[in-house]
Amino acid sequence: MNLEGTAAIVTGAAMGIGFAAAERLAERGASVLIGDLRGAAEAADRLVARGFDVVGATVDVSDPAQVEAMTRLAESRFGRLDALVNNAGIYSTLTPRPFEEIDPEEWRRVFDVNVFGLFLTCRAALPAFRRAGGGRIVNISSGVAFKGNPWMAHYVASKGAVISLTRALATELGRHRVLVNSVAPGFTLSDGVHLNPTLVEGVREPSLRNRVLGRDMVPDDLVGAIEFFCGNQSAFITGQTLVVDGGAYFH
Numbered sequence: 114m115n116l117e118g119t120a121a122i123v124t125g126a127a128m129g130i131g132f133a134a135a136e137r138l139a140e141r142g143a144s145v146l147i148g149d150l151r152g153a154a155e156a157a158d159r160l161v162a163r164g165f166d167v168v169g170a171t172v173d174v175s176d177p178a179q180v181e182a183m184t185r186l187a188e189s190r191f192g193r194l195d196a197l198v199n200n201a202g203i204y205s206t207l208t209p210r211p212f213e214e215i216d217p218e219e220w221r222r223v224f225d226v227n228v229f230g231l232f233l234t235c236r237a238a239l240p241a242f243r244r245a246g247g248g249r250i251v252n253i254s255s256g257v258a259f260k261g262n263p264w265m266a267h268y269v270a271s272k273g274a275v276i277s278l279t280r281a282l283a284t285e286l287g288r289h290r291v292l293v294n295s296v297a298p299g300f301t302l303s304d305g306v307h308l309n310p311t312l313v314e315g316v317r318e319p320s321l322r323n324r325v326l327g328r329d330m331v332p333d334d335l336v337g338a339i340e341f342f343c344g345n346q347s348a349f350i351t352g353q354t355l356v357v358d359g360g361a362y363f364h
Contacts, residue, residue, distance in 0.1 A: 115141060122238065127147065130336075135167065145160070145168075146169075147160075149169075174231075204305075228275065251339050255272040255298060258275070283353075297357065297364070301331065325359060
């Protein structure tokens with residue numbers, strides 16, 4: 114797939130799935146802005162050292178002013194904006210627990226980042242997409258939205274909202290030639306997940322047991338789907354959610 118001449122924003126891209134996605138888009142010729150709360154500049158430097166056109170921006174996606182500034186930076190730096198990959202989200206720092214034990218502030222923060230942040234980035238990117246004559250939005254949801262996994266009700270609910278918002282935006286933005294799709298990964302052994310042994314211990318083994326392809330999922334397993342939705346091969350697809358989980362859930 115050739116993405117030469119295009120420009121993309123990938124949020125939550127300092128490491129893990131986001132970094133893998135930014136790397137793949139850059140390898141295909143896209144200019145990429147890496148947005149993250151921490152480590153964005155360092156992640157961008159790793160790709161710049163390989164000759165790619167990449168810039169980092171520190172951003173809290175739940176802050177409207179910071180999101181607007183990130184989008185302006187991308188368009189001014191690259192001259193256009195063609196794709197937005199909404200990967201930023203809270204998951205790997207969470208501790209599984211019964212829903213009645215979830216702190217209300219933690220619930221609110223999960224929705225602020227996972228749902229409200231997605232709304233803000235899409236809203237900020239739309240004017241740039243209009244100026245470019247169209248665009249692609251790829252929202253990272255999760256297979257848990259279909260399976261209703263226990264012990265993380267706030268995360269499951271937030272990813273269900275991502276899928277519903279994907280459908281609503283696809284309906285609304287089609288007239289602007291903006292395609293909106295979602296990729297729903299299974300449990301992925303990303304950098305952040307490795308930092309939470311409690312999460313790995315509780316989720317990894319059941320995930321392996323329920324997959325047709327009985328191996329661990331890693332970020333590189335997901336980037337092909339993201340790349341597909343950013344490119345011209347998906348030019349007549351919108352409002353869809355593609356589950357990438359090794360066959361744990363058939364959607």
